[in-house]
Amino acid sequence: MSLTCQQLLDKYPQKWKTAISHPFIDSCAAGTIKPEQFNTWLVQDYLFVIEFTRFLAQGLASAPVEHFEVLLGGLQAIKDELQWFQTKASERQLSLDVPKQTTCQAYGDYMAHLATAPYPVQALALWAIEIAYNQAWQLPGKMAAPYLEFAQRWGNAQFSEYVQLLGKQADAALETASPEVQQQAEDAFLKIADLERDFWQMAYQSE
Ligand code: HMH
Secondary structure, eight states, rough: OOHHHHHHHHOOOHHHHHHHHOOOHHHHHHHHSOOHHHHHHHHHHHHHHHHHHHHHHHHHHOOOOOGGGHHHHHHHHHHHHHHHHHHHHHHOOOOOOOOOHHHHHHHHHHHHHHHTOHHHHHHHHHHHHHHHHHHHHHTSSOOOOHHHHHHHHHHHHHHHHHHHHHHHHHHHHHHHHOHHHHHHHHHHHHHHHHHHHHHHHOOOOOO
């Protein structure tokens, strides 16, 4: 039997929990996050999304044609998301022209490396990255303004549907993958869990 997305969530529940629950999001939900901590996350996440856009585009380039529709929808949504980040940053008078923190840089480097992996690994990684935010922003329950808007961006029903479709595509790609490639996909899942955990923590560090 081939590896599936759901199997990975079931196999590593503790590990995955560290990726999707963090004092940062709980503090957003409680409204107690310090603005400078939130702003650090916001700017670094914008820099992440730039690299993620490249990763998504490379994924599309590697994908079978029957996966284009979902991935093209994702690229369209990312176009809006990049503009949205710019709007949020300017509302908060934040410069986006700042260096990446170490974890943000490491995540970008890792995605660039993944873009050279076989498509099933890329498809699994794409799903893992998106479901991480989809789950993380929903976990604490309804957030208060001004963080509600952020929670809804990744927690809304349409995004959840997109994540489900990404999971189906990853499962389909893994079905015909060799055991070595399936192992690479599992390794990518674990690496992404670590990077997601560290990314939340970045908000508390100013480098
Ligand atoms: C760190 N992971 C990080 N940022 C994001 N915007 C996403 C995932 C999107 O799902």
